[in-house]
Amino acid sequence: MGSEDVYILGINMTKFGKHPDLDTVDLASEATLAALKDAGVTMKDMGIIAAGNLMGGAAPIAQIIQKQCGQTGIPAYNVSNACATGATALRVACMSVKAGESDFGLAVGVEKLAGAGLLGTGGGRKKGDEFERSGRFGAVGSVDGRIGTENMPGTFAQVGMEYAHRYGGANFELFAQISEKNHMHSTLNPLAAYTKAMTLEQIMGDIMIAYPNTRPMCSANCDGAAAAVVVSGSKLKTLSQEQQRRAIRIAASVLTSDPYEEACQVLPNVNTLTRNAAKQAYEQAGVGPEDLNLVELHDCFATAELVHYDNLMLCEEGGAVDFFKSGAPFRDGSKPVNVSGGLQSKGHPIAATGIANIWEVCHHLRGEAGPRQIEGAKVGLAHVIGLASACGIHILESNSA
Amino acid sequence: MANQIPYVDYLVLGDDPHLVANECTGCGARFFDRRNACGGCSGTEFKKADVATQGTVKTFTIVSFAPPGVDVPFVSAIVDCDGTSVRTNIVNVEASPEHVKLGMPVKLTTFVAATDEKGTEAVSFGFEPAA
Numbered sequence: 001m002g003s004e005d006v007y008i009l010g011i012n013m014t015k016f017g018k019h020p021d022l023d024t025v026d027l028a029s030e031a032t033l034a035a036l037k038d039a040g041v042t043m044k045d046m047g048i049i050a051a052g053n054l055m056g057g058a059a060p061i062a063q064i065i066q067k068q069c070g071q072t073g074i075p076a077y078n079v080s081n082a083c084a085t086g087a088t089a090l091r092v093a094c095m096s097v098k099a100g101e102s103d104f105g106l107a108v109g110v111e112k113l114a115g116a117g118l119l120g121t122g123g124g125r126k127k128g129d130e131f132e133r134s135g136r137f138g139a140v141g142s143v144d145g146r147i148g149t150e151n152m153p154g155t156f157a158q159v160g161m162e163y164a165h166r167y168g169g170a171n172f173e174l175f176a177q178i179s180e181k182n183h184m185h186s187t188l189n190p191l192a193a194y195t196k197a198m199t200l201e202q203i204m205g206d207i208m209i210a211y212p213n214t215r216p217m218c219s220a221n222c223d224g225a226a227a228a229v230v231v232s233g234s235k236l237k238t239l240s241q242e243q244q245r246r247a248i249r250i251a252a253s254v255l256t257s258d259p260y261e262e263a264c265q266v267l268p269n270v271n272t273l274t275r276n277a278a279k280q281a282y283e284q285a286g287v288g289p290e291d292l293n294l295v296e297l298h299d300c301f302a303t304a305e306l307v308h309y310d311n312l313m314l315c316e317e318g319g320a321v322d323f324f325k326s327g328a329p330f331r332d333g334s335k336p337v338n339v340s341g342g343l344q345s346k347g348h349p350i351a352a353t354g355i356a357n358i359w360e361v362c363h364h365l366r367g368e369a370g371p372r373q374i375e376g377a378k379v380g381l382a383h384v385i386g387l388a389s390a391c392g393i394h395i396l397e398s399n400s401a
Numbered sequence: 402m403a404n405q406i407p408y409v410d411y412l413v414l415g416d417d418p419h420l421v422a423n424e425c426t427g428c429g430a431r432f433f434d435r436r437n438a439c440g441g442c443s444g445t446e447f448k449k450a451d452v453a454t455q456g457t458v459k460t461f462t463i464v465s466f467a468p469p470g471v472d473v474p475f476v477s478a479i480v481d482c483d484g485t486s487v488r489t490n491i492v493n494v495e496a497s498p499e500h501v502k503l504g505m506p507v508k509l510t511t512f513v514a515a516t517d518e519k520g521t522e523a524v525s526f527g528f529e530p531a532a
Contacts, residue, residue, distance in 0.1 A: 131406060131517045136434035138410030140523045141515055145471030147409065147525065148488035149464045154477050157462035162479070165459055165503040172498070208474075211463035211498060260441040263486035265432060267460070267479045 005233030006097045007247040007399065009104070010039025013356040016224035016347035017193040018114040024057030027225035028110035029068040031352075035106070035227035036069075040243050043070025046229075047102025050077040050092035052085035052109050052351040055116070065108055083300065084384045085109055086226060086354025087255065087392025093230050094253045103235040109356075110225035111349035117221070153210035153218050153301060155387070158267055160212070160303025163310070169321035170306060172212040176203045178324060179217040179302040179344050185331055186341025188372035193222040193347030217302035219348035226355035245400045248362045251285035251379075252395035258388075270304070270385050274311035277393040281381070282313075285395040289313045292395075293377035294364055295335065296357035298385045299342040309337070312383060312393075336374055339364075354392055357382040365398040408514050408525035410435075413451075418511045418526065422485060424450035431485050454509040455531060456482035461503070463496050476501050480528050492527035506531040 012034035014027055022030070028051070036042055043066070051062035058064045062076035081088040086109030093105030131140040144150040149158075164170035180200050186192040198216055206214040231239075236247055256277040258269055282288055289312065297312060299305035306320045314335050315323035323329065329337035340346045340360040343353065361380035363369045378398045385391050407414050411433045413421050422431035427444030431452070438445045461478035476491035478501075491507060494500050507528035514525035 129518050131515075131521055131523055133410065138435065140406070140408055142468060142470075143409065145464065145467040145473075145475060145477075146490065146514060147527075148479075148490060149462065149467075149475075149477035151464065151466070153466075154462045154464045158460040158477065158479060161462060161503065162460035208463070208465050210465065211474075213462075260430065262430070262484070263479065265434070265440065266486045266488045 004098050006094045006250045007231050009231040010035045010229040011359045011362050013226040013359045014224050015191050016222045019223040024112050028065050031225035031227035032069050035229050039229040045104045046106045048096045048105045050089040050107050052079045052089050054351045057112050081390040082386030083350050084386030084390040084392045085351040087384045091255045097232045105230045108227040109351035111351045112223045113221040114223045153213050156301035156304045157210040157213050163307045167318040175212050175302040178305050179203050182338050182342040183345045185339050186345035189341050192341040193220045194345045213301045219300045219343035222347035224349035224352045226352040247399045249397040251397045252281035254281045254393045256391045271311050273391045277391040278312045281393040281395050291379050292381050294374045294380045295337045296360050297383040354384040361396050403522045405522045405524050408523045419454050420452040422450045423447040452485050453483035456480040458505045490527045493529035
């Protein structure tokens with residue numbers, strides 16, 4: 001392990017939603033320049049940049065950001081890890097600082113997704129005179145929809161229903177209540193893509209995408225970017241009192257992938273790698289779930305939020321339904337989860353998400369979250385899952401006494 | 402009778418249609434795709450293993466939106482076949498939560514999924530409620 005503590009010095013997320021007049025480069029640059037300003041530093045100070053953009057628009061994104069914001073010749077890492085891409089970019093910057101190779105690092109994630117529709121759905125069978133086998137299953141046509149589903153709402157519906165089968169107590173209505181909570185939370189977040197509360201009846205009565213996930217229970221495709229500037233502990237000591245006060249300590253920065261288990265190549269297992277990452281993160285940070293004042297977790301679908309209460313050990317094993325029913329994950333509860341509105345309402349510009357969730361936690365730890373401030377927040381956790389799979393967890397701590 | 406071929410390599414047709422997995426001789430992990438090595442133990446030796454044709458639904462979803470050519474809604478599920486998990490559609494059942502239940506016993510069935518221009522039929526599989 002390296003000897004350097006790592007801090008978030010500056011961080012920013014753009015408004016999530018539709019940005020028809022801004023392209024990927026504009027959004028990434030907006031977040032980058034704002035994060036640098038928030039940190040009180042410039043591109044000239046950066047020792048490394050790591051950036052990600054999954055669905056295209058601009059590649060290589062890290063160098064393109066430099067071409068807009070400052071070409072200083074530093075190493076640029078273009079990263080890709082599905083929905084964990086932003087967290088992976090941050091992790092790369094953190095590793096460089098922790099290793100002592102850089103004093104400052106920059107991580108950026110950006111996506112243009114408004115109107116993208118269903119993700120993860122393959123095409124139909126290619127037309128041909130005769131059947132021809134292709135792919136790893138030797139299939140004569142597309143398997144998606146014909147031999148189970150590969151689309152994201154269906155995959156994560158099965159993740160939630162598997163939990164329901166194993167432990168009982170979860171049903172369509174309970175999953176919809178989780179979504180109702182997050183939509184309610186988003187009413188206080190001006191940067192969220194959707195900021196309207198929805199009733200349980202509206203949520204359950206909306207278009208069914210993949211039972212039990214209706215449309216508002218799915219993450220909202222939207223445009224957005226987020227960027228973070230990290231700094232070493234020793235460098236931070238040389239900066240202003242104000243910079244030191246607002247700096248947020250990264251008490252844990254962890255990335256895991258999915259270990260082999262029966263069935264994991266049949267239905268992605270998003271549980272074990274999250275649990276493994278959580279264990280490592282709590283150990284690194286020297287805190288437990290009971291110490292967390294708020295959690296931003298990867299609610300790509302309402303069915304996913306439930307299982308992650310358990311995976312992040314916010315409740316007893318098998319106790320996620322009771323945990324939700326106790327009111328704990330509501331913003332006025334004992335363990336507020338997704339007070340930003342989560343991916344279902346704040347939105348999910350894929351590569352930006354793993355930094356935007358950290359922005360949300362930092363905002364509260366700095367006491368700058370305005371009407372949605374979780375009072376007195378000192379410690380928070382941000383979690384993302386990228387399918388296939390990667391899990392990023394960061395535990396963040398306030399630096400002010 | 403038309404010439405029939407399996408839709409995927411891991412489906413065996415004939416009098417007793419069943420799925421066949423690549424089983425790692427080192428650790429017993431089973432896979433349905435073409436393998437280079439084992440994801441569990443990195444072993445490189447595999448044998449063919451027949452998979453049980455009966456099982457229980459350990460999770461499911463009812464999908465309403467799909468690529469062109471796929472009828473919706475359809476039921477996607479993971480079926481536990483004596484310890485081997487299989488991804489499949491649940492067929493010959495109404496696609497509604499009133500008719501598909503977690504833990505429901507199901508059995509393998511086959512059907513013609515597509516026909517090419519030479520009349521060859523590609524036979525695929527699904528699982529249906531077991532009587």
